Amino acid sequence: MEPFSFASSSALDLPVSVKINTLDGHQKPIPFSTLLKRPDLRHRGSNLSPHSELYVTAQLWADSKPLTVPVQTPYKAFKSARIWNEWLSLPITYSSIPLTSQIAITVWDLSPTGGEDAPFHAIPFGGTTISLFDKDNTLQKGRQRCRIHRHKVADGLSSSTTPSVIPPIRAFRNEERIRDNDPGGNNAEMERVEGLLKKHEMGEIPEDRWLDPLVFRRIEKMEREAYKGEAKFRLKKLKEDEKAELGAGEDENNDNKENDVDEEIFYLNIDFPRFDHPIVFEDQSYPPPPMSTIPLGTSLIEARHRPLPDLALGPGINEDSEGYGAPGIGRMIRIYDPEIGIKDNPAENKHRRLMRSHRTGVVDRDLKPNAKVRDELNVIISYGPTHDLSSEEKDLVWKFRHHLTREKHALTKFVKSVQWSDQSEARQAVQILPKWTEIDIDDALELLGPTFDNPTVRAYAVDRLRKADDDELLLYLLQLVQALKFERIAPGDGEETTQDSSLASFLISRAANNMLLGNFLHWYLMVECDDRSNEQRSEHRKLFGKVEFDFMNELIKQPDGTHRRKILLRQAELITILSKISKDIRFSREDRPRKIERLKAFLADPRNELTSYDPPLPLPLDPTVSITGIYPDEANVFKSSLFPLLITFKTSSGLKYPLLFKTGDDLRQDQLVIQIITLMDRLLRKENLDLKLSPYRILATSTSAGATQFVPSLSLAAAVTKYKGSLLAYLRANNPDESAPLGVRKEAMDTYLKSCAGYCVITYLLGVGDRHLDNLLIAPSGHFFHVDFGYILGRDPKPFAPLMKLSSEMIEGMGGPTHPNFTSFKSYCFTAYTTLRKSANLILNLFALMQDANIPDIRIEPDKAVQKVRERFCLDVGEEEAIRRFEDLIGGSKDAIFPVVIDRLHGFVQHWRA
Template sequence: MSGNEFRFFLSCDINLPVTFRIERLEGNLPQSPSAASPEFESSPGSKSADLYVECALYLDGSPFGLPTRTRLESSGQPYCWNELITLSTKYRDLTAHAQLALTVWDVSCGKGEVPVGGATVHLFSSKKQLKAGKQKLRLWLGEEADGSYPTTTPGKVPRHERGELERIEKLINKYERVQIPRIDWLDNLTFRAMEKIKERENSRMGNSHLSLIVDFCSFEHRVAFQESGVNFFSPSSVSSTNELVIVWDPEVGKGNPSEHKQLKLARSLTRGTIDMDLKPSSNDWKSIQRILKYPPTRTLSGEERQLLWKFRFSLVSDKKALTKFLRSVEWSDAQEAKQAIDLMGRWEMIDVTDALELLSPVFESEEVRAYAVSVLERADDEELQCYLLQLVQALRFERSDKSRLSLFLVQRSLRNIEISSFFRWYLTVEFQDPAYAKRFHCTHEILEDNMKKLASGINGDEDGIKLWESLVRQTGLTAQLCTIMRDVKSVRGGTQKKIEKLRQLLSGLLSELTYFEEPIRLPLAPDVLITGIVPAESSIFKSALNPLRLTFQTASGGSCKVIFKKGDDIRQDQLLVALMDRLLKLENLDLHLTPYRVLATGQDEGMLEFIPSSSLAQILSEHRSIVNYLQKFHPDDDGPFGITATCLETFIKSCAGYSVITYILGIGDRHLDNLLLRDDGRLFHVDFGFILGRDPKPFPPPMKLCKEMVEAMGGAESQYYTRFKSYCCEAYNILRKSSNLILNLFHLMAGSNIPDIASDPEKGILKVQEKFRLDLDDENAVHFFQDLINESVSALFPQMVETIHRWAQYWR
């Protein structure tokens, strides 16, 4: 339990005015005079009443300050004010029996103002804590709120009348105040179940009661009542009755100095040669093995750290134990840190994937980080390129601008043109980060100086200076493409007019882009030299940002197509899909994924590889079904559904692969326009603008698996759908085995300014960890994932959202 849970504020220290929000009325207004008071009458011919809420503060049963009123609301049911009320009284002036008297008045009657109903609420709970969050107050119909103590109009529902609805509302209040942990997949299920319970209860009981919803101000910590001027540390008076006395202890949750001293003494006594001969007992060994299986996000307790330190010499031969051992070290103790560094040099060499953990912000020791870099030197170019983006982000955690990591990345860049080009772009994009711009500029200068000193280029055909200039020309090309996009976007009219403007610019004012004086290395694929843009084969996509689809002529006489996009942060598209495809293939599972190349050339611009394909929306519109589309390219009268068996197998495998990957990464905003299908049956996803569970649509399913995809497999009862689920579960368990690698890479991104990660890095990493369900064995993980698939297929609400999205696309 964290010490944060024990922290609190005292009401006498809060020098802020009492603030709350009057939200809305729930329930039906009385329709006849007998329903409320004899004076309650609706004016003839009026369709809705004119209501306002009067708010009065009472201290110990006496009015305090002037009442405050909301605006007049006459829009009809549901009446919604959503108005913030700020009283002149401050929190420090409140007493333990402070009450808020709220009365709803109707001014549309013929006889002046008539009370619709009133309710009184205590500002402090029975535990002397300030109430926070939404409160549902039941109104006493026809009565004005009574501020006396005790009140005759309590807004709290009597205990004997409380049912399932009241219990659910209390839980929702706690959830909104983050007192209940948020688990996205479980929350979605819970809220759906809650909605069904609410509908059932309302249909059974009806809206017989009128309630006012009030939202009280929330603070960072709980607020405990304390009168001003009272000695907080003085003991409470002892009552002669057996009354429970609440005492707030300000030291609860803080570290215990006695325990800290004992721990330090224990570690000092077990230093040196004494520990070398210690062997863990069977119980200790079981505990150590359990600790070694912890994910890299798990913080070790004091007892766990002590256990690892005590038996450190017994773990030297276990390479998986090093990262956990280094977490057990008290780095502020110079003697202990020195012993740990010496032992690290004698440890069994760890894997490259574990070395990434040592470059996370958790480890500040320069010796540890240098050791991690020495392990990375064993990685080949293909593997290093999978981690390059995250390693550049990890430069933020280094202690100096010229670190061992930055020098290593520069040296490896000089050996491979692809790595050098991507490394330069990753650095350039981070120039816009004000906190670390100097560091990235410094590394960029080191790369430039070292490359220019090369006697011959990486490929041996050009010297270092020419090689660097060829990389710099890439920046000029992207700058001109940004200019084109601005000009094209300013054109009024449909997509066809914008395409005409694009081709006009390329053939006229910017004709130099159709033939480069010197070939330029394509930023997406630096080993490809491009000589110019082909205007007639260039176009614009029909979407909100109008991305360019450009065809480049290559020096070898061929052509290549790329997409250039501005106005969107595409750095999230670069994350991990290619790595996951590699991990699956290493386990001999090729799911025919399409990890297209992506390169951000700025924080809101970049290039993407163009893969010839059609969106599912277009396919369903033109061919009515996925099967009809595949029959067009791979007909086989003897094959399943009239398609070749190979094509159907490719489709099933790719659906399975992306279902798992999009689930783990929490990719949102899935619709039929960013699900694409190639002629050979490969399905793939594009546009990862929402990750880690973020989604602009309400109640998204855990994974995007529309009914048309299931129908293409023969329906939920077919053998091909069963095979699809089998591939999903196999891929899920393979990626679970590499969960530490994926979590480490996300941890290296913790300091980045990529929106969905930067908003709350720790929470984002924990969301990914939750998706792996590391608490389950492989068999239970299979059952869990099959349930997820079934839930996603049966989700009906996203189909309604899909229809709305199609309408929006039609009008573009």
């Protein structure tokens, strides 16, 4: 389809305007006999001269009501024709008018005797009413020819008696009667000529200075003839109709009335403004009233996360996302009801109060469930973190709350069952929290999510986090920073603004006493402060700014706080310099060799002070590594659309630390995936399962820049190409052992099998997409790993993408699908999958805390992000069934043909680009 551009009327903040051009028509001289009967007619200006002075008024109407006061043309004396050429601006803008707007235009004559309903000495010469929008809801523009209804004031009623276009007098069924309606074809010819005139005005017909005046004079003559012909035709039809109605016996009376019949035809030519694009009507959308003005029956946070009620449509109504039904049905209008999702059902409230009668609170302490109820409670406790409890389940948990205090996993279900708007019930819940068995870290993270806003509950969860060591806390730091959005932090700008937030105070205190935590907390907060997109709310930016401000104040109070603050400032200077050179190289039009030369020259320039650092500077990407300078000669620029920089740093230990730095890309999604992979690696190691994962480090320094650890490796595409289609040949060349099976050193093959299994399971659980042989890497030691996580949670730009990437090249590197190595690979996969299923709640809670994070693939459907990960854990079935499903998944990925075709096409495209 051809591209179509348009603008909406709500964005057109200009006054409604109309240009009054000319008045054309035929006026028959009044017979002397008529003047004897009505002497007032001899004093009207239009009867004295065919070019008498007239003026025009225009007024905007809608739904039979006037929207503005009338505006009029100035006084003007005519010589040869009634030509105004005057623009009238109405006191209203296009953005404010409704769809039914129409302009009532009245031409006023002058008479000293005045007349009935005439203002002073002005009497109506005629009127016309024209709509501003056509049948397609598009604003009319350009030249318009409006029929003037003689001796009538234009009305703006919905069913106007003065329409600008008059329909035919009768509906004729056969062609002969239709031809009689337009004798000589004058009307059809005039419509054709008007179309040609519009094209001439728009420049579609070239101008001819010699021929155009002749054509215009001919058109004027045709108009005069058409007016006379139409007047005679209408007079004839009116006579026929009257004879048919009154009968043949009253012909004499009809003859006497002949002079009273109006046979004058006039048209007013006007112009509407022209715009570059069509203007389509768009109604004003008003925001709903603030929720804070409504008395809440429940806590605001419960109402905020309550699902919207389903809208039941009538049969045959197929409403789309814009609120429009099927053709012919019309528009569906949603009416905002502030009580939906806010106020509780009074019957349910009464039932809850009866079920939880506080008079039985003493008895509840000794109440124990029977076997049937115990099974029901166990089912409730086994629910995942995203499961919503029914009202009956909440009542059951509340009833046996004292019995459940020994069940650590029941605490989150108990907190969900409490009606926190009931002060008495909330007081009992707060008193029972300290008596509960200590919960695990995953349940503590769930209590910090968006569905729990009670300060006491959140403080209880923070107390559990205090028992975690710094290394474990570092694994969850990214999510804990996002959890600050759900905290109640004072709006002040001074010091100690975060003292009301137990989570903020905890993070500041721990980060101020640990360099690693402080480094990453600082950069996580700075990236959130830098996010000025529409998805990041301004109050959240202020919140993160307050936390960073208080963190710096707390840091200064430490013995080495001043020194550590200078380190963070020096890191910021380094990142600023690298960002500048990265942008300059990315936007320069030089070829790649010259870009590399420019980068090396910039790094080697002593004025930039990059070749040596004194004292050593902890690297922002890895603060455990202190850098002392940069090797300019080893710098490189990669062949990519963003031209990432390869920079090698000198370290205080004498080793080299290469990293990639690039601008123009938001690395927060990659940072999240690497953090989850690091966490999963730790969970597997706790179960004595080392899958040789090598999660490289990544740090987003802003919303459009970041650093990535560079791991020397080859892509599978490059390795297969270099070794003639065999990944096994690559492993054999880098790890030769003639005595070992397949000629590969046992440790290297074991590393390859385990790392393949680990990344296959993890990328499947995270739904990593866009997997091809260029973002699957392998190191000479046999470590296999994935890079480039631009698509997660099941998104994939390629059609028919498999749920898990297991290419034929990967299987060939194991020795083939019939080799015992492939059996060992599947065994590692099953063990890793079942191990991670045990920690599913922890991973799901981490994703729940990231729902409001500005992560692209989470932002698409934030309410479904956790559900997408949960589905891949298969928590609704047992362990044996889950393993069987995963085995089927491996078989389907191994035998899939379409991914092979995609890989071949991708390789061809990459080769063509190179």
